[in-house]
Amino acid sequence: MPTEKSDLLQGTLDMLILKIVALGPVHGYGISLRIRQISKEVLQVQQGSLYPALHRLEKRGWLKAEWGESDNGRQAKFYSLSAKGRKQFAAEESNWNRLATAVAAILETPR
Amino acid sequence: MMWWESLFRKPDDAQLDSELRFHIEGLIEEKISAGLGPEEARRQALLEFGRKEQWKEELRDVHRVAVIESTLSNLKSALRFIRKSPSFAGAIIVTLALGIGANSAIFSALDAILLRPLPFPDGDRLMSLSQYNPKVKNPQTPIAPVRIEDWNRMNSTFQAITGYYTEDVSESSGALPEKITRAWVAPRFFQVWGIAPARGREFLPEDFRLGPVGVIISDRFWRRRFDTDPSAIGKKLRIEPYSYSIVGIMPASFLFPERDVDLWFPVPLQGPYTQSRESTWYTGVGRLKPGVTAAQARADLATVQAQLGKQYPKTDADLAAGIQPLKESTVGGVRRSLWILFGSVSVLLLIACTNIAALLLARTAERQREIAIRYSLGASRASIVMQLLTEVLVLALAGSALALLVAGAASGVFQSLAQTLPRVEEIGLNGRLVLYTAVCAVLTTLLCGLFPAVRGTRRTLAGSLAQAGRTQVSGRNPLQWLLVSVQVALAVTLLVGAGLLLRTFQALGRVSPGFDADHVLTFRISANWGETADQKGLSQRVNRDLDAMRSIPGVEGAATSLALPGVPFGNSGELKVTEGQADPNHKIVAMSRFVSVGYFATMHIPLLAGEACRETLLSSAVVNRSFADTYLRGRTAIGNHLQFLPVNPYLPTAEIRGIVANAREEGLEHEPAPIVYWCLNDPVPSPAFLVRTHAEPMALAETVRHKIHDLEPSRSVYEVKPLEEHLRDTQAENRLRTTLLSFFALTAVALASMGLYGTLSYIVSARRREVGLRLALGALRGQIATQFLFEGLRASVLGCLAGLGLAAAFSHVLSSMLYGITPSDTTTFAGVALLVLLTATLSSLLPATRAARVEPMQVLRDE
Numbered sequence: 001m002p003t004e005k006s007d008l009l010q011g012t013l014d015m016l017i018l019k020i021v022a023l024g025p026v027h028g029y030g031i032s033l034r035i036r037q038i039s040k041e042v043l044q045v046q047q048g049s050l051y052p053a054l055h056r057l058e059k060r061g062w063l064k065a066e067w068g069e070s071d072n073g074r075q076a077k078f079y080s081l082s083a084k085g086r087k088q089f090a091a092e093e094s095n096w097n098r099l100a101t102a103v104a105a106i107l108e109t110p111r
Numbered sequence: 112m113m114w115w116e117s118l119f120r121k122p123d124d125a126q127l128d129s130e131l132r133f134h135i136e137g138l139i140e141e142k143i144s145a146g147l148g149p150e151e152a153r154r155q156a157l158l159e160f161g162r163k164e165q166w167k168e169e170l171r172d173v174h175r176v177a178v179i180e181s182t183l184s185n186l187k188s189a190l191r192f193i194r195k196s197p198s199f200a201g202a203i204i205v206t207l208a209l210g211i212g213a214n215s216a217i218f219s220a221l222d223a224i225l226l227r228p229l230p231f232p233d234g235d236r237l238m239s240l241s242q243y244n245p246k247v248k249n250p251q252t253p254i255a256p257v258r259i260e261d262w263n264r265m266n267s268t269f270q271a272i273t274g275y276y277t278e279d280v281s282e283s284s285g286a287l288p289e290k291i292t293r294a295w296v297a298p299r300f301f302q303v304w305g306i307a308p309a310r311g312r313e314f315l316p317e318d319f320r321l322g323p324v325g326v327i328i329s330d331r332f333w334r335r336r337f338d339t340d341p342s343a344i345g346k347k348l349r350i351e352p353y354s355y356s357i358v359g360i361m362p363a364s365f366l367f368p369e370r371d372v373d374l375w376f377p378v379p380l381q382g383p384y385t386q387s388r389e390s391t392w393y394t395g396v397g398r399l400k401p402g403v404t405a406a407q408a409r410a411d412l413a414t415v416q417a418q419l420g421k422q423y424p425k426t427d428a429d430l431a432a433g434i435q436p437l438k439e440s441t442v443g444g445v446r447r448s449l450w451i452l453f454g455s456v457s458v459l460l461l462i463a464c465t466n467i468a469a470l471l472l473a474r475t476a477e478r479q480r481e482i483a484i485r486y487s488l489g490a491s492r493a494s495i496v497m498q499l500l501t502e503v504l505v506l507a508l509a510g511s512a513l514a515l516l517v518a519g520a521a522s523g524v525f526q527s528l529a530q531t532l533p534r535v536e537e538i539g540l541n542g543r544l545v546l547y548t549a550v551c552a553v554l555t556t557l558l559c560g561l562f563p564a565v566r567g568t569r570r571t572l573a574g575s576l577a578q579a580g581r582t583q584v585s586g587r588n589p590l591q592w593l594l595v596s597v598q599v600a601l602a603v604t605l606l607v608g609a610g611l612l613l614r615t616f617q618a619l620g621r622v623s624p625g626f627d628a629d630h631v632l633t634f635r636i637s638a639n640w641g642e643t644a645d646q647k648g649l650s651q652r653v654n655r656d657l658d659a660m661r662s663i664p665g666v667e668g669a670a671t672s673l674a675l676p677g678v679p680f681g682n683s684g685e686l687k688v689t690e691g692q693a694d695p696n697h698k699i700v701a702m703s704r705f706v707s708v709g710y711f712a713t714m715h716i717p718l719l720a721g722e723a724c725r726e727t728l729l730s731s732a733v734v735n736r737s738f739a740d741t742y743l744r745g746r747t748a749i750g751n752h753l754q755f756l757p758v759n760p761y762l763p764t765a766e767i768r769g770i771v772a773n774a775r776e777e778g779l780e781h782e783p784a785p786i787v788y789w790c791l792n793d794p795v796p797s798p799a800f801l802v803r804t805h806a807e808p809m810a811l812a813e814t815v816r817h818k819i820h821d822l823e824p825s826r827s828v829y830e831v832k833p834l835e836e837h838l839r840d841t842q843a844e845n846r847l848r849t850t851l852l853s854f855f856a857l858t859a860v861a862l863a864s865m866g867l868y869g870t871l872s873y874i875v876s877a878r879r880r881e882v883g884l885r886l887a888l889g890a891l892r893g894q895i896a897t898q899f900l901f902e903g904l905r906a907s908v909l910g911c912l913a914g915l916g917l918a919a920a921f922s923h924v925l926s927s928m929l930y931g932i933t934p935s936d937t938t939t940f941a942g943v944a945l946l947v948l949l950t951a952t953l954s955s956l957l958p959a960t961r962a963a964r965v966e967p968m969q970v971l972r973d974e
Contacts (some may be wrong), residue, residue, distance in 0.1 A: 028130060028133075055140070
C-alpha cells in the first residue's frame with residue numbers, strides 16, 4: 001500500500017472524492033481544483049495522494065471511469081459514481097456525520 | 112468488474128501517462144492565466160505536481176496485487192499460521208502426503224510402464240511381428256526365419272526386420288556348468304533396436320554361419336563372470352558342442368528380448384531350422400521408417416505376404432502377417448490394472464481434498480473476525496483469498512515433499528511386489544515424477560483451498576460478524592455435511608472395488624484346480640535346441656533323468672511337461688479327428704499339452720477311461736473330459752485319431768488312448784477347456800520336471816541337483832522351486848492389484864471417518880452454548896447425544912447410498928478381473944454398507960457423547 005501523504009484524516013480523502021464525483025463526471029485535475037475551491041484553499045490535496053486514491057476507488061468498483069473530451073478539447077479521464085459507490089458514499093457520509101457530531105460534542109463539553 | 116479480474120488486469124501505462132499529463136497541463140494553464148510566462152508556468156507546475164514517474168509507479172501498485180511483496184508477506188503469515196496451530200497443519204500435511212504420495216507412486220508406475228516410450232532410440236517405431244492363419248481361431252504363432260528374411264527383403268515400410276528366440280543352455284567353460292539364457296538372433300538384430308554394444312563390435316554378416324562364431328554378452332553376465340574385466344572380449348565360452356569367442360558387451364540398459372538374457376548368438380542362415388518355411392520359432396521385431404504408420408506397415412506386409420503366398424502356395428497361402436506396436440505387446444496386458452489403480456488413487460486424493468476442504472471451511476469460519484479486521488484495514492478480497500490460498504499451498508508443498516518420499520519408497524515396493532510387471536525396473540524417482548507431484552500440490556491447493564477461501568471471505572458475512580462480535584458461528588452446516596457425504600460416497604466406491612477383488616481372490620482359493628499342486632517340486636535341466644536333431648537320444652536322456660528322480664527316497668512320482676500345470680501357456684490350435692467329426696462345420700480347437708509317462712499319476716489327475724500315457728510315443732494321446740464331451744459326444748472317444756491342422760511334419764497322427772478328468776491347466780481362473788495331452792516327454796530340449804515328494808518339496812532340492820550332476824556333469828539344474836510358487840506367481844498382478852486397491856480403500860475409509868469425526872467435533876464445539884442452554888432448560892443428555900449421532904449418521908447414510916449407486920455404475924470396469932462373482936455382487940455391496948455404517952457410528956460416537964457432557968454452568972460463565 002502506498003503511504004498517504006495527505007494532511008487529511010485517514011479515509012476522509014476518499015469521502016471527499018466521492019462527494020465531488022457525486023456532483024457529476026469530473027477528471028482528476030477537476031477534483032483537485034474543486035477540493036481547493038470548495039474548502040476555500042484550506043485543503044490542499046497532493047497529487048501523489050489523489051491519483052492512487054482515485055485508482056483504488058475505481059478498482060473497488062465505487063467509481064466508474066471513462067475517457068472523454070474536456071472543456072479545452074483534450075482527452076481526459078472522467079470519473080463518475082457507480083451504484084455501489086453511491087451506497088458507500090451514503091454510509092461514509094452518515095458515519096462521518098456521526099463521528100463529527102460526537103467529536104464536536106466532546107470538544108464543546110464545558111470545562 | 113468481478114474481483115478475480117483485478118488479479119489479471121494491468122493498468123495501461125499510456126493511459127496513466129496521459130491522465131497525469133492532462134493534470135499537469137491544467138496546472139500550466141492555471142499559472143499562465145495567473146500571469147506567468149509559459150516556461151516559468153511549466154517549471155512551477157512540474158514542481159508542484161512532483162515526480163510524475165513516482166506517482167505512476169504508485170498508481171501501478173494500486174492495480175497490481177503486488178506479486179512479490181504480497182507473496183512474501185503471505186508466506187510469512189502462512190508460516191505463522193502453521194506455527195500457531197501445528198496439529199491442524201500437521202493433520203493437513205499428513206493427509207496430503209498420503210493422498211499425493213499414493214497418487215505419485217501409482218503415477219510413477221503408470222508413467223514408466225505405459226506412458227514413456229520404450230527405452231530405445233525412437234522406441235515408438237518398434238513393431239512386434241507375428242504370422243498367423245486368419246482361418247484358425249487363436250494361433251498367433253512365431254515366424255519361420257526364412258520368412259523373416261523374405262519380409263525384410265520385400266517390404267518398403269521398415270528400416271529393418273529381425274527375429275529372435277531364447278532358450279536356456281548350459282555354459283561349461285568354468286569349474287561348474289552354469290545355466291545361461293541365450294538369445295538366438297537374426298541378422299540386423301541390434302540395428303532394429305538402435306543400440307550398439309558398449310564394448311567390442313556388433314555381429315558382422317560373416318557371423319551368421321554354422322560353427323563356432325562370435326557371441327555378444329550382456330552387461331549382467333560380464334559383471335558376474337568377468338568382474339567387468341575389459342579383456343573379457345576375445346575370451347571363449349563353451350556351449351556343447353562348440354566354443355565361442357566373445358566379440359562384444361552390451362550396455363547395462365539393454366535388457367532385450369528378456370530381462371535375464373546372458374548371450375546373443377547369431378543364427379546361422381544356412382542352418383537346418385532356418386531353411387524350412389514350416390519351422391516357425393522366431394519372434395519378429397521391426398523398426399518402421401520415419402513417418403510410417405503402423406497401418407501403412409500392416410498394408411505393406413499384407414502385400415508382401417500375398418506375394419509369398421503366390422510363390423509358395425503350399426506353405427504361405429493361408430498365412431497373414433500380424434503387426435502391433437512393440438510397446439503394446441510388452442505392456443498392453445497391465446494397462447487396465449494400472450489405470451484402475453490410478454483411478455483409485457485419484458479418488459483417494461479427491462477424498463483427501465474434500466476432507467481438507469471441510470477442515471479449512473471450519474477454520475475460515477473461526478477466522479471470520481480476523482478476515483473482517485483485514486477488510487476494515489483496506490485489504491481487497493483478492494488479497495485475502497491469495498493469503499488463504501498461500502497458507503494451503505505451503506501445507507500442500509510440505510505434503511508433496513513427504514509424498515515424494517512415499518513415492519520413492521513405493522518404487523522399491525513395486526519392484527519387490529511385482530517383479531512380473533513389464534518394465535518394472537524403469538520405475539523410480541525422476542524429474543517427471545517431481546514435476547507431477549508439484550502439479551498435484553498446486554491442483555490440490557486450488558481444489559481444497561479455493562472454495563473455502565472464496566466462501567469464507569464473503570464480505571457480507573465478514574462485515575456482519577465483525578459487528579456481531581462474539582456471535583455464534585452457525586450450527587446449520589449443510590455444506591460441511593455435504594462434504595462428509597461426498598467423502599463417504601467416494602470411500603464406498605473404492606471399498607466396493609476392493610471388496611469385489613477380494614471376493615474374487617477368495618473364490619479362486621476355493622476353486623479345485625483338478626490337479627494337486629501341493630508337494631510338487633519343479634525344475635528344468637539346461638539343454639540346447641541342437642539336441643532335438645537326435646530325437647531318440649533326447650527322449651532317452653529325459654527318461655534317464657526321470658528314472659533317477661523316481662529312485663530318490665521320498666519321491667512319489669516324476670514326470671515332465673512342456674508347460675507347468677496351472678500356468679497359462681496358450682498353445683491352442685485346430686485339430687482334426689481322422690475318423691471324421693460329428694459336425695463338420697464345428698471346428699475342433701483345443702489346447703495342446705505335451706506330457707511324459709507318469710504325468711497324470713504325479714499330478715493326481717484321475718484317469719476316467721482307457722489308459723494314461725504308457726510310453727513316450729507321439730502316436731498316442733489322452734484327452735480330457737471336456738474334449739470328449741465337446742467334440743466326441745455320443746461316440747467312443749478312445750481309438751479315434753487326432754491330427755494337427757495345418758498338418759505339421761513333426762507331429763504325426765496320434766491315437767486317443769484315454770480320457771482324464773478336467774484340470775485347470777491354463778490357470779485357476781480359467782474354466783477347463785478341451786485339452787489334448789500328447790504323450791511326448793521332450794517336445795523341447797528342456798521341459799519342466801515335476802517331482803511329487805512326501806515331505807516339503809524344497810527339502811529335496813539339493814538331492815535332485817546332485818543326482819542330475821552325477822548323471823549329466825555338463826548340465827545345470829535351474830528354476831528349482833515348488834509348483835505352488837509358480838501358481839502364486841501367476842496371480843502376482845491380481846494380488847498386486849487387490850492388495851493396493853484394498854490398501855487405498857482402507858485409507859479412504861480412514862480419511863472419511865476422520866472427516867466425519869472432525870466435522871461433527873467442530874459442529875459440537877460451535878454449538879456448545881446452545882447445548883448448554885438446552886441442558887440448563889432440562890434437556891436430557893441422552894437426547895443431545897442421540898441428536899448429534901443422528902446428524903452424523905444421516906450424512907453417512909446419504910453418502911453410503913450415493914457411493915453404492917456410483918459403485919453399481921462403475922464396477923463393470925472390473926468385470927474382466929472378477930472370478931466367481933458378478934460386478935453387482937450383493938454380498939460385497941451389503942458388506943461394504945455395513946462396514947461403512949459401523950465405522951460412521953464409531954466416528955460419530957465420540958463427538959456426540961462429548962456434546963452430552965457439556966457443563967451448562969461452564970458454558971454460560973464462558974459467555
